[in-house]
Amino acid sequence: MSSSKQPVQFRPFTHTEHAYQKLRICKRCGQFTALWEKECTSCGRDALVPVEQYANRKAKLYFRKDLAFGIALLAAAVFFGHSTQQMLLCGIIGALLLLPLVLLQQHIRPYEQRRQLIRLFRGRIEQIKEGLNINHKNAVALRQLSERVSYEMLREIAVLIHNDWIRLQQVALLQSFVLRKDMELTLDPLLIKSFEPLMVRYIGEIARLNRELIKDRTFRYVTFYERRILEMAGGEDILVRVASAAVRKKRYVVTHAGFISRYVRKLPKERVQRLYHIIQENPYEPFGDLADEVKIVYLMEQYKN
Numbered sequence: 001m002s003s004s005k006q007p008v009q010f011r012p013f014t015h016t017e018h019a020y021q022k023l024r025i026c027k028r029c030g031q032f033t034a035l036w037e038k039e040c041t042s043c044g045r046d047a048l049v050p051v052e053q054y055a056n057r058k059a060k061l062y063f064r065k066d067l068a069f070g071i072a073l074l075a076a077a078v079f080f081g082h083s084t085q086q087m088l089l090c091g092i093i094g095a096l097l098l099l100p101l102v103l104l105q106q107h108i109r110p111y112e113q114r115r116q117l118i119r120l121f122r123g124r125i126e127q128i129k130e131g132l133n134i135n136h137k138n139a140v141a142l143r144q145l146s147e148r149v150s151y152e153m154l155r156e157i158a159v160l161i162h163n164d165w166i167r168l169q170q171v172a173l174l175q176s177f178v179l180r181k182d183m184e185l186t187l188d189p190l191l192i193k194s195f196e197p198l199m200v201r202y203i204g205e206i207a208r209l210n211r212e213l214i215k216d217r218t219f220r221y222v223t224f225y226e227r228r229i230l231e232m233a234g235g236e237d238i239l240v241r242v243a244s245a246a247v248r249k250k251r252y253v254v255t256h257a258g259f260i261s262r263y264v265r266k267l268p269k270e271r272v273q274r275l276y277h278i279i280q281e282n283p284y285e286p287f288g289d290l291a292d293e294v295k296i297v298y299l300m301e302q303y304k305n
Contacts, residue, residue, distance in 0.1 A: 007178045008148045013155060020121070022159050023128070024048045030124070032131030034156050041134065055117035062112060132161055140169070147173050164192040171202045179205050187213040195225045197232055204234070207241035214245035219256045226259070240266045247271045250278050254285050261290040265297055272297050 016022055025032050026040040027047040039046050049057075121128070139153035151173040158166050167190045175198055179185065187206050192199055203222065206213050222229060222242050229235040243263040246252040253260060253275065264272065276298040279291050 005176060005178045006147070010148065010183065011152055013184055016159075019159050020051060020117075022156060023051045025051055025054050025120075027054070030127060031134075032124070032128045033135055034132060034160050035135050035138075035153055036156070041138070051120060052113075052117065055120055056113050058116040058120075059109065059112040062116070132157060136161070136166070143173070147176050151177075158189065164194065167192050168196060168198065171196075171198050174202060175205075179209060181209050183209075185210060185213065188215060188217050191217050191221055195228050200225070200229050200232060200235070200238060204238035204241055207238065207245050211241075211245035211248060214242060216252075216255070218242065219246060219252065219259065223256070223259050236263075236266075239263055243267060244271045247274050247278070250282060250285070253278055253290070254282075254287065257287045257290040261288070261293045264290065264293045267297075269301060272301065 022034045023032055024034075025048070026043060026045065027049055028045045029040060029043040029047075031040055031042040032051075033041070033048065037048070040048055135153065135157050139150050139157060142153065143150040151170060154166060154170050154173070158170060171190055171192075174185075185206060187203065190199075190202070200222075203214075203218060219242065222239060226239065229239055232238075240263045243256075243260045244267055246256050246260055247267070260275070264275065267275070272294065275290075275294045279285075279287055279294055
């Protein structure tokens with residue numbers, strides 16, 4: 001990791017409705033990738049296409065075979081007709097029979113495309129894993145040359161591979177950058193199960209830059225590891241920031257009242273005022289000791305003024 005944080009501008013991240021839409025497959029050698037390279041890293045060909053496009057092409061070929069078979073039968077019937085009239089009649093009847101086939105194919109096309117996509121995933125699961133592992137190795141290897149690109153690669157891979165090791169690698173790289181409010185940052189997808197100071201410091205940065213990203217999973221994480229976070233240098237400041245972020249919604253105040261109450265005396269004045277108004281406006285909510293703590297701090301502030 002760099003000794004000092006570096007200013008960066010991340011490439012825009014493309015969100016997809018489904019995770020598999022990040023995958024592309026090489027039409028030549030069948031290798032998969034979740035990255036944006038133009039040429040296949042296995043065969044070097046410019047033959048990478050999205051998996052949906054690949055499945056759609058397979059569906060078209062499937063339909064064409066059925067249609068070609070129908071046309072062949074029609075041609076045979078016409079060819080073996082005993083008279084011109086019989087040949088013409090066979091041609092008309094055959095054409096009328098082919099029309100429903102074409103209409104049926106149009107109707108079931110989406111289902112066939114999905115079937116081909118499922119068939120692709122089931123039949124090539126090991127190749128998909130291998131391709132993503134290659135992506136991961138390339139991302140890690142590139143870290144020495146460009147931490148920014150390495151992070152961007154890991155960010156793409158993490159859509160398809162969900163494990164704490166890749167999450168922590170992303171967090172470690174993010175800690176080497178100068179983070180800003182205008183960046184497209186995330187937190188929930190990066191949370192890991194174990195205690196990790198890098199993760200805690202990143203939570204502190206997010207709480208400072210964009211408290212909207214602090215949600216229930218983060219509150220549960222810091223509450224579970226609260227004692228260990230307090231042992232960190234600056235750990236209490238991070239917990240105060242997270243508690244401050246909880247004040248933005250009544251639901252968070254109710255759910256995490258115990259946690260907030262332990263840091264209410266260190267919250268900024270405007271957060272205490274907001275807490276006071278939330279509690280006053282919802283007298284029947286189970287705020288517990290938090291209500292008394294907030295009232296004391298609020299009245300002390302009023303007395304000072």
